[in-house]
Amino acid sequence: MKIILIIITLVSGLAVILASHYFLYSTAVKFFDISDKKIKLIISVLLSILSVSFILASIMVHWMENVITRNFYLVAGIWLGWLTLLLIACLLLWLLFILSKPFGMVLNFKIIAAIFFAISFFVTAYSIVNAKRIVIKEIEVFVKNLPAQWENKVLLQVSDVHLGAINGTSFITEIVQTINQLEPEAVFITGDYFDGMDGLLDDFVEPLNNINAPQGIYFITGNHETYLGVDKVKAALSRSKIVLMDDKMIDLDGLALIGINHPVGGEKKDLADIIKANNPKKPIVLLYHIPKQIEQAKDAGVDLMLSGHTHKGQIWPYGYITRSIFGEYHYGLNQEDDFTQYTTSGVGTWGPMMRIGTQSEIVKIRLKNKP
Incomplete structure (x- = not known):
């Protein structure tokens, strides 16, 4: 079928x-x-x-x-x-x-x-x-019961780099330099880092080792990693300091960081089940490539959910298509009660190396305690 x-x-x-x-x-x-x-x-x-x-x-x-x-x-x-x-x-x-x-x-x-x-x-x-002009998108996120050590600290989201035939090592080297200038506590790579071509995976991963982030660099797969082969991605990442989350939770100095990989083949994933299985007791940051199952994330008590995938359509008027599929979550910041969700337009491009009506962005997230 x-x-x-x-x-x-x-x-x-x-x-x-x-x-x-x-x-x-x-x-x-x-x-x-x-x-x-x-x-x-x-x-x-x-x-x-x-x-x-x-x-x-x-x-x-x-x-x-x-x-x-x-x-x-x-x-x-x-x-x-x-x-x-x-x-x-x-x-x-x-x-x-x-x-x-x-x-x-x-x-x-x-x-x-x-x-x-x-x-x-x-x-x-x-x-x-x-498309080659990288913009820093700055947002403030208010998290209930945010640990004191995270107050006013910076997280960076980098998504949809699409390294392969077009964007190569020089592109990711430029991104790494930009990241270090922003002095983040932690960096989250939320899928489609690779474009789906075999390429020189180690060459694409190696520049990430130059990122300065005291709390680490965390990686989840997107749909393009599944085209490439998740095992190949895991092997390349294992030779670096990057942490592949792989549906697991870690204690990130008082934050419950959960990263869920993109489903492979006909695999079905229920975000709420995976979150609850990890039994988080602290404010939850969820990384998931596609902005779907938002209600499940809310119900599971997620405080901050970060996604990519859509590119905001990349080229006008395709943003109308992504909006018709993902609704208000196709791009940007969404907040409801104690839940915050952000979908980035990504920093790279797929197919045409072009952007019209969208921007190549790195997301700078400043955490604040919610009274």
Whole structure:
């Protein structure tokens, strides 16, 4: 059943991509008034290649990662992001065309199309630069019965780094330098540290050993670690000072830190059961990659829950999709009574190395006692 579902998902995704490229082709031919058969053939062949480029690049970089396949993956990913903006431009062109008819408006659609497509290009260029700009998101969290030693101390959440074909050792080295400048007591890595490619896992983990955090560095897996293979991740982390939580609880100097790994395969995890099984007696900090089972976390007495996964959609307008799936928990700070939850947009990118309407962030959490 799972294999059938995967096949249906892949086929559906490919159908959407092919349809999107055909829509782009037909729109370009229409509004640029292209009638020459050779030019139309060249455009159709080019778009046909681009339509399968990301899937092909993903396969190639997984099986034979080198400078050529990495750059192919980078370009294919950016094309996929640019395609989103081109499709928006196409929709606007058709809307303007339809609306112009009843009013008898005579417009030069060739020039308008050129302007819309050029804007999409420049927005794409901006989004690439924006994705590389790391923002420090600062929040205050008030915890009931917070141990005195944690008053005004700083925790850092780093999520969705996606180290692999695009983001490599130089990226994580930059992140580590930023972390150390913030002087945290502890650092929480909340999943998708790896992108799901084999890569040089030890090279990606080694820079984490340079983090200065008196109370330690704690790691939970996300869905991309399951694609890579959790055993490989465990082996790489075992050769570092990073603590893989693996559904367990530790006493973090008076805080009950519980980290729950992402389910593997068809595994089902009930957060409340796992939390209660650990029998926490102190304020609870819960790390879980996907912002789900929020009510269970509340009922289990969690004080602070940290998640990632959504990227806040990464590229507008996909944030509307993540909001439709995860509701108010798709991004940002949520507080209710003694419960606080934060979903980060992550510090890395998946697929297109682009961010529009979102930011690459590290979350700086300052703890305060709740009266």
